[in-house]
Amino acid sequence: MLENIxxxxxxxSRAQFALTAMYHWLFVPLxxxxxxxxxxxxxxxxxxxxxxWKRITKFWxxxxxxxxxxxxxxxxxxxxxxxxxxSNYSWFVGDIFGTPLAIEGIMAFFMESTFIAxxxxxxxxxxxxxxxxxxxxxxxxxxxxxxxxxVANGWMQNPVGMWFNPETARNEMNNFWxxxxxxxxxSKWTHTTSSGFVLAALFVIGVSSWFLLKKREVQLAKKSIxxxxxxxxxxxxxxxxxxxxxxxxxxxxQPMKMAAAEGLFVGTERAPLLAFGVLTKCTGDEIFxxxxxxxxxxxxxxxxxxxxxxxxxxxxFVPGINDLVEGNxxxxxxxxxxxxxxxxxxxxxxxxxxxxxxxxxxxxxxFYNQFTSPDFLENYFKxxxxxxxxxxxxxxxxxxxxxxIPNIPLTFYAFHVMVxxxxxxLLIFMVFLYLAVRDKLANKRWLYITGIVSIPLAxxxxxxxxxxxxxxxxxxxxxxxxxxxxxxxxIGSSAVKTTFILFALTFTALLIxxxxxxxxxxKKGPSGH
Amino acid sequence: MGWIKxxxxxxxxxxxxxxxxxxxxxIILVKLFIMFAVFRIFFFKDFLGNNFKTDQxxxxxxxxxxxx
Numbered sequence: 001m002l003e004n005i006x007x008x009x010x011x012x013s014r015a016q017f018a019l020t021a022m023y024h025w026l027f028v029p030l031x032x033x034x035x036x037x038x039x040x041x042x043x044x045x046x047x048x049x050x051x052x053w054k055r056i057t058k059f060w061x062x063x064x065x066x067x068x069x070x071x072x073x074x075x076x077x078x079x080x081x082x083x084x085x086x087s088n089y090s091w092f093v094g095d096i097f098g099t100p101l102a103i104e105g106i107m108a109f110f111m112e113s114t115f116i117a118x119x120x121x122x123x124x125x126x127x128x129x130x131x132x133x134x135x136x137x138x139x140x141x142x143x144x145x146x147x148x149x150x151v152a153n154g155w156m157q158n159p160v161g162m163w164f165n166p167e168t169a170r171n172e173m174n175n176f177w178x179x180x181x182x183x184x185x186x187s188k189w190t191h192t193t194s195s196g197f198v199l200a201a202l203f204v205i206g207v208s209s210w211f212l213l214k215k216r217e218v219q220l221a222k223k224s225i226x227x228x229x230x231x232x233x234x235x236x237x238x239x240x241x242x243x244x245x246x247x248x249x250x251x252x253x254q255p256m257k258m259a260a261a262e263g264l265f266v267g268t269e270r271a272p273l274l275a276f277g278v279l280t281k282c283t284g285d286e287i288f289x290x291x292x293x294x295x296x297x298x299x300x301x302x303x304x305x306x307x308x309x310x311x312x313x314x315x316x317f318v319p320g321i322n323d324l325v326e327g328n329x330x331x332x333x334x335x336x337x338x339x340x341x342x343x344x345x346x347x348x349x350x351x352x353x354x355x356x357x358x359x360x361x362x363x364x365x366x367f368y369n370q371f372t373s374p375d376f377l378e379n380y381f382k383x384x385x386x387x388x389x390x391x392x393x394x395x396x397x398x399x400x401x402x403x404x405i406p407n408i409p410l411t412f413y414a415f416h417v418m419v420x421x422x423x424x425x426l427l428i429f430m431v432f433l434y435l436a437v438r439d440k441l442a443n444k445r446w447l448y449i450t451g452i453v454s455i456p457l458a459x460x461x462x463x464x465x466x467x468x469x470x471x472x473x474x475x476x477x478x479x480x481x482x483x484x485x486x487x488x489x490x491i492g493s494s495a496v497k498t499t500f501i502l503f504a505l506t507f508t509a510l511l512i513x514x515x516x517x518x519x520x521x522x523k524k525g526p527s528g529h
Numbered sequence: 530m531g532w533i534k535x536x537x538x539x540x541x542x543x544x545x546x547x548x549x550x551x552x553x554x555x556i557i558l559v560k561l562f563i564m565f566a567v568f569r570i571f572f573f574k575d576f577l578g579n580n581f582k583t584d585q586x587x588x589x590x591x592x593x594x595x596x597x
Contacts, residue, residue, distance in 0.1 A: 062549065069553035076564060080573035087576040091591045120550065121543025169588040169595070347596040354592050387597050486595045489576045499572050506563060513556055521549070 009493040010485055013085045016500045018470070020077045022463055023507035027071025027514070029462050032146060032193050033200025033235070034064045035139035038119075039132075040227055046132045056220050058123070059526035060204065065120060066521060070514040075149070077503065085496060089477050089487035094170035096162055096179065097152045104148035111141035143193050150192055154185030156478050157469070158253040164381065164481075166353055166371050184253060187246035188469075194239040195462055198425055201232030202451075202458040205432055207522055209451025212441060217525050226436045232429035239422060244309060250472075251310040254479060256324050257472035260408045261415035262306060264320040265293055267328065270304035271318035276416050282408050287321055321408070325401060336386070336401045339480075343387030346371075346380040385481045406474040414467035421461035428454055 038061055045053035079101065082090045090097070118126060118134035126134075155161075161178030162171040173179060205228045208221035251258045259265075263277055265287065278296040286293075304314030311318075317331050327335030334342075353367040370376055389400040428450060435441050473479065477487040547554070581587045 065550070066553065069557055072557060073561060073564065077568065080564075080569055083575045083578070084573045088591050088594045091577060091587060092595065117540065117543065121539060121546075125539060125542075167588070168584065169591045344597055350592060351596050354589065388595070390597050482595065490594070491576070495572075499568070502568070502572070506560075510556075510560065517549070517552065 006490070006493060007485075009490070009496060010488050012493050012496040012500060013488045014484060016085065016496055016503065017078070017081055019500060019507070020074075020081065020503055021470070022466060023503075023511070024071070024074045024078065025462065025466055026459065026511065027067060027074060028146070029196030029199045030067045030203055031064065031071060031142055032196030033198070033231075034060065034067070034203065035135075035142050036197060037200055037204055037227060037231055038064060039136045039139045040231065041224075042132050042135050044227075046128050052219065052223070055526050056223055059220065060224070061119065062521055063207070063518060066514065066517050068116070070510050070517075074507070074510070085489050085491070086477070086487050087489040089482060091170060092482055092487070093156075093478070094162075094165075094168075094172055096155055096159075096171055096173050099173065099176075100148035100152045100179075104145050107141060107148070108145045111138065111145060115141060146193055146196075147189050150188040151180055151185040153469075154182060154188040155179055156476075157188070157473060158182055158184035158249070159478050159481055163372075163377075164384075166350055166368065167359075183245070183249040187242060187249045191239065191242040191246045192465070194235050194242055195465055197235035198232060198239055198422070199458040199462050201228040201235060201429065202425060202454045204228035205232070205428070205451045206453075206455035209448040210522065211525070213445065213448040213452070220526060222436060222439075222441060225432050225441065229429045229433035229436060233426065233433065236422065236426040236429060240426075243419070243422070248310055251318070254473055255319050256321065256404075256406065257411065257468075258310075259319060259321045259324060260406050260411040260472055261468055262318075263293065263408070263412045264306075264318060265322055267318055267320035267323035267331070269307065269315050269317045271306040271310075271316075272303060273300040273305035273309065274298065274416070275300050276420065277412070279409050279412060284402055287402075287405065287408070288325075321405060325405065336389075336404055337397065339383040339386040340389050340397070340401070342380045343383035343385060344390035345387070346376070346384045347387035347390075349376075349380075383480055385476065385478070385483045385486065388483050388486050404475060406472050411468055411472040414464040414471070418461050418464040418468060421457055421464075425454065425458065425461070 038057055041053060041057040041060065044050075045057055082097075115134045115138040118131060119138055122131050122134060159171070160182045161175035162173050164171050179185065204224050208224045208228070211217040211221040247258065250261075259267075262271075263274055263279060263282075264271065265282070275298045276296075277294045277298060279293055280295045281291060282293045302308075304316075306318055307316040308314045310316060319328060319331065319333055323331070323333055325336050327333050327338060349367060349371050353364070353371055356364045356367065358364060371381070386404070389397070389404060391397045391400055431447070432441075432451065435444065435447065441447070475483045475485065477484050544550075544554075577587045577590070581590060
């Protein structure tokens with residue numbers, strides 16, 4: 001099968017989707033977090049009645065509005081791509097993807113047309129409490145709206161709550177709550193939204209730092225820094241806790257992603273946690289030789305920390321890339337060769353079932369019952385996607401197995417950049433809060449520059465998180481069931497290149513518009529509103 | 530019916546008094562036009578919807594695509 005795959009098409013389709021998703025994700029996190037910061041600021045205004053807080057709230061609300069307006073509907077492009085570039089995937093996922101996206105669309109529409117309208121148009125037209133309620137509901141609605149797309153994404157990382165209908169080739173949801181509350185969905189939502197809170201807190205601190213650097217709007221900046229740093233500290237602790245939960249889930253459901261993110265080539269008990277490292281020679285066959293894969297390794301000085309994080313026990317075994325590929329009988333890990341064999345068997349049964357035209361025949365009933373039996377689902381269909389890598393030629397099969405390993409350096413570096421910056425942000429929030437409550441923020445040029453620089457760093461951490469989640473799970477579009485090569489529509493790669501360029505131009509234009517308007521509004525300051 | 534008039538007035542006045550909001554609305558409308566009137570119509574056809582007549586044909590095609 002792999003000989004017939006146009007990898008140029010697959011790679012361009014992936015690049016197109018990555019470009020769209022990553023640009024979309026440039027706009028979303030600020031909306032998620034800044035909406036709550038606005039709600040906190042307005043709550044203080046309503047409780048104290050001090051007009052200064054209204055002025056502060058309105059200033060940040062304008063910046064929220066700019067980001068929201070530029071970013072709104074950028075995610076719709078992703079839905080276009082499903083039908084055109086990922087039609088096999090779209091068909092295969094059936095209603096599981098459609099239901100959450102429909103709920104998201106309806107929620108977003110009602111939220112945007114009511115609560116946001118009251119937020120922007122309702123000053124002095126509705127009561128203070130009604131306006132405050134609208135601001136809170138905007139924050140809650142934005143984050144609940146994000147829930148549904150992240151539930152769909154969580155399902156792709158860990159497909160549960162469904163059964164595959166062999167007659168329609170579609171997955172059908174048979175347990176909504178299992179889809180909604182699966183650990184992957186819960187960790188996706190909590191970790192992703194809380195990372196947006198951290199980013200927004202850094203945005204407020206960064207812009208406030210610029211005001212302090214320019215010796216403008218000092219009171220607004222100081223008050224905003226206090227709110228943002230408290231919110232940032234709480235969010236950082238929350239993002240670390242949800243990240244820990246996410247790591248535990250990934251270790252169980254996507255062990256290859258965890259091994260790649262941690263640069264763990266050979267599994268071990270008492271597995272160490274790498275604080276940072278510099279990788280060398282870890283692609284293709286090099287993965288399986290005994291050479292040292294690191295030019296530099298910096299471990300957390302607590303033996304078994306990774307085991308402890310994953311299992312709650314320092315002696316727990318964490319599988320490495322080699323264990324997952326070659327199998328490890330002691331720990332009950334099947335080799336990729338065995339999974340490919342089983343997946344291929346599942347695919348052949350499905351093909352045989354499909355080839356029988358008379359659905360009332362006894363032969364059809366035999367294959368149907370076999371395909372839908374619990375034993376078959378657990379031991380064969382579970383590895384359905386691996387079948388795409390089957391080849392009767394052993395040499396080709398061995399080469400195909402290497403394609404089941406994600407890009408290790410990219411996953412590894414993105415993961416460590418995300419985690420490292422996450423802890424750095426917590427420190428930044430604590431320093432800002434300490435100096436703000438002691439009224440020692442004046443004349444701290446180094447601190448202001450740190451605050452300003454932390455804005456692009458927050459976006460870097462945020463995008464790195466997506467790279468870990470999406471590159472780390474390759475080659476899977478739906479974990480173990482559908483690889484990217486099977487999901488993609490077989491259309492000309494030149495068509496995909498064209499839309500890639502069009503998207504790149506459109507989204508870049510939107511980003512430039514956002515930055516230009518945002519900078520202009522910040523320069524104007526609250527008095528310009 | 531008074532409440533409908535109030536809601537209409539609320540939105541009407543809100544839009545009328547916008548300053549920066551007008552620029553943002555222009556950006557939103559241009560963006561939506563490009564997405565739905567250009568991208569959607571010319572570049573993003575429903576592949577399975579356009580190339581196959583029935584769901585059965587679609588499912589057979591997808592099974593061919595996802596099996597080795």
